[in-house]
Amino acid sequence: MSGLALVSTFCPDRVGLVSGITGHLFELGINLRDATFASLGSGAExxxxxxxxxxxxxxxxxxxxxxxxxxxxxxxxxxxxxxDPVPGPQALITHRVEVSGGDQPGLVARLSEIFTQFAANIVRLDAQTLPDRDGERYALRFSVAIPPERADVCLSAIANTAEALSLNCKTEAL
Incomplete structure (x- = not known):
């Protein structure tokens, strides 16, 4: 192995992007480690x-x-x-948290601050504005690594914040 590289692309979203990119990398003899793909508006990363x-x-x-x-x-x-391409313990997802409802400016910042207060590491974050029969719905999905001794109080703080903002909150322990 000659080394490690970070491959990043951003372009208009279209069908076949992931298969085109990953197939080409495979043909070059490249092995993928951690990888992400996301549609961002009409773009894709x-x-x-x-x-x-x-x-x-x-x-x-x-x-x-x-x-x-x-x-x-x-x-x-x-x-x-x-x-280091090998994830450390802070990258091992222990919980998934989904908060949804009306869009509220500063929501991502507010929730991410709560995770920080409880030494929880955000491993993945997905935020989308989705069509809803009442207009639009904002959905946030966090995949986080929460220290076991802080998990209950951290998740309670997230749920209480969501409730105070009239948002839905679902959590899942992995």
């Missing part, structure tokens, strides 16, 4: 930590990805990955 085979540079990967038809008009960035 793909990021992955990749194990590059010997002899393949980050410039080679960036050039070949930039030439893919699926990535026409995309921002493509491939850089060396300097962090």
């Amino acid at each position: 793909f990021s992955a930590v990749c194990e590059l085979p010997g002899g393949l540079s980050v410039d080679d990967v960036q050039g070949s990805l930039s030439a893919l038809p699926e990535l026409a008009g995309a921002e493509v960035k491939v850089t060396p990955f300097a962090f």
Whole structure:
């Protein structure tokens, strides 16, 4: 293995993006480690930590990805990955929390501050404005690592905040 790289793309959302990108990386002999994909408005973002085979540079990967038809008009960035690719204990998801209801400015900041107060690490965050029969509904999904001794009080604080804001809250322990 020659090294690790972070592959990041951002472009208009379209069918076939994930299969086009990951298929091309596979053809180059690249092994994917942690990877994410998200539609963001009418755009889409793909990021992955990749194990590059010997002899393949980050410039080679960036050039070949930039030439893919699926990535026409995309921002493509491939850089060396300097962090440990093995997740630490703070990246092991212990709970999923979903809060939904009317959009409220500052909601993500408010809820993320609560997680911080209880030494909980946000591993994944997904926020979407969704159509609803009453207009629009804002949905937040957190995947978090909460220290076991703080889980009950942290989740109670999140639920109490959601209730005070007239939002729905669901939690799931993993």
